Amino acid sequence: MRYSNCFVPTLRDVPADAEVISHQLLLRAGYIRRVTSGVYDYLPLALRVLRRIEAIIREEMERAGAQELLMPMVQPTELWEKSGRLAKYGPELLRFEDRHAHQSCLGPTHEEVICDLMSRELRSYKQLPLNLYQIQNKFRDEIRPRFGLMRGREFVMKDAYSFHADDESLMAEYRNMFDTYTRIFDRLGLRFRPVEADTGSIGGSDSHEFHVLADSGEDVIAHCESCEYAANVEKAISLRSAPVAASAAVAELETPGLTSVEEVAEFAGVDAAQLLKTLVYRVSGGAFDGAVVAACVRGDDQLQTVKLIHALDADAVEMASDAEIESIGGVTGFVGPIGLNAPLYIDSGLEHALDLVAGANRRDLHLTGVDVGRDISGAQLVDLRETRAGDGCPRCGGTIALSRGIEVGQVFALGRRYTEPMEVVFQNQQGKREVATMGCYGIGVSRLMAAVVEQCHDDGGIAWPDVLAPFPVILVSMGKSDAVLEASGEIYKQLQTAGIDVLWDERNERPGVKFKDAELIGIPLQIVIGDRGLKEGVAEFGRRGSDRREVAIADVVAMATTELANRAGAAI
């Protein structure tokens, strides 16, 4: 491709509203443009990269035995009513009606559609197992789209769905997909980590997320420094030694105006870990829908909301208002578990805790000497606290560290969460009707492009790995003499003949402009033909970001071929 024919609108200045590096560089290097909030144009360079990511995913999915299909973006809302997920998915599901007043929605994921398909077509156990996948645009009306391609509303996703006659088969495919994902992210050249994950709004039993490690990541993952244990903090469990305390009688402690953990701990002269922090929430969804509940963790712990939502089997929780706190007998700032008229959940780490300081549910008053076992009744003991760096590993006792990650893939063993309501049934070997069991496996394709840029860039711009670069080689003609253009044109043809997708910068631009653009858009290999070297019969050859060396022009094509050997396997 000749550069002068390429639509690559590069920018010198950083657009003011781009915050993370991938967003800035993809805009500056002419890969993407924003259309509306969370929705982007993928310009030709970006599409080339997307296609390469997709090609690797397709290769590995096919190798793993999955088959590609394509489902619609528009889905009838009835399917979501049938699966029982309409309310749960909430406003993230973009709904609309057509001219016949038929209720429709834009697909944020496709469990319903594929189950609908399978419910019509699946008859016999002999058709199982089956793994079907697609690469397709999704739409989720995100509460806050941000960071360019990292959290868009419309995005490209690979989603796969497997169906099985029994859970053993499901778990075998789950492991197969886990391994497949590992291969895919390895081939993409990413530093990543699979972690145990919460199943979120998708549901199901087992789940792992694949995270690309990057400081700009929106997720926090906890991982052991000694063993393989790693989990999203939404789910991670950990060990921590409780403070030593002796049993004491309950007593009142006047705490005028002291409402924060820090203030009360300092005033009472105890460590924050001796405090019992009581949070009050309003619940939506599930059996407690609309109710106000209280949850307790140690004063120095954070409550992990996702864990509480699970304990309640709810869709969401929100901090209660002052009025709601009063409605259960609490006083904002002085809430405690004793005497509260609400369902009570206590972090299991507090089960045997003694001599705690807790709110007294009266203004300017706390209680001391609280024993969880002795003084608090009717509470549910569940894991609620968020894992912290430095905690003990639940597997090996090693030390837990926290890292930030970009979630680029997730695998779920769903079981019969969808197949049951959607009536995906088959006849088993005994001739009996049975509900199929199911797994689903997603990869954020467009997000991956941003994640790669987060990991692969420098001051000059994007540094694509060979396998993903929109062009593996840029041929730069330096100077505009006929001799240089002729010699470059010859090399250009030879590279193409050798099967190398080369970008030929034959523009009448100054050298600085050409080199800056080449680095910005991230082409891995540079070949420079200039007046100077041409006289000696040499070209310059080198990798982006390191020095070029002079080589005989006659050898350039062969050298490029050798250098790009690892890209061949990813040919489109």
Next chain:
RNA sequence: CGGGGCGUAGCGCAGCCUGGUAGCGCAUCUGGUUUGGGACCAGAGGGUCGGGUGUUCGAAUCACCCCGCCCCGACCA
């Protein structure tokens, strides 16, 4: 949804406080000089100043409403 900020040429910004001809840099176009790391000279084009209403002789500037975008929060009482 709550809080904060911003909206002026393709991109980055000034002008607004204190109302009076809409500006600067980059980019673009023309001509010329240049050509090994984002050139220089001369000229040119490009704006409903986010939208509306109001105040005023006069509004980018003041007031009100709306829209859009960005950031923070929506979990620690």
